[in-house]
Amino acid sequence: ETGVTQSPTHLIKTRGQQVTLRCSSQSGHNTVSWYQQALGQGPQFIFQYYREEENGRGNFPPRFSGLQFPNYSSELNVNALELDDSALYLCASSSTTGSYEQYFGPGTRLTVT
């Protein structure tokens, strides 16, 4: 069984630029959720994708957007990067059948300078 994978591992961007982060869900999972984790804080929910549509959204501005593909992989796009966007971005996959557990990938560390 393949776990959740994310790419890239680390990324450095300049304020105002755009970034795309990628996630492959665990085999057998059809739902992907994205979280932002600032240093010393718990993860904060950005949004969730199910059947290629946004299925719930946290308190994040529209410049945070996403996609889910037919193979259940997903992308997180952030436009007009701000310094406060520097964080660990986590992807989690889950299944709509069975338990509600979400399984996380290793994360992408984004630094905005």
Added chain:
Amino acid sequence: EDQVTQSPEALRLQEGESSSLNCSYTVSGLRGLFWYRQDPGKGPEFLFTLYSAGEEKEKERLKATLTKKESFLHITAPKPEDSATYLCAVHNQAGTALIFGKGTTLSVSS
């Protein structure tokens, strides 16, 4: 408003010194309480799910319990490799998002 509060923020133990971590939650209709372990710079690793008051789950030196307002993660005879941040989370009412506490950072010294 759905909320999770963890205490203490940090805990230092000697190897073999048992203790408990607390997670207090406020949610409309509990759909599951989750414990995760997170090592520095890595993604959270799933530990347990608890669904109803009175439920208990164990894994090696860890035991999670649940009441109607809080959960405890008991660590028995910890080892240095148990050092990590332990996160508690509940599902939001819609069942989409996990709402996390800030975590408890555990340090176990030999």
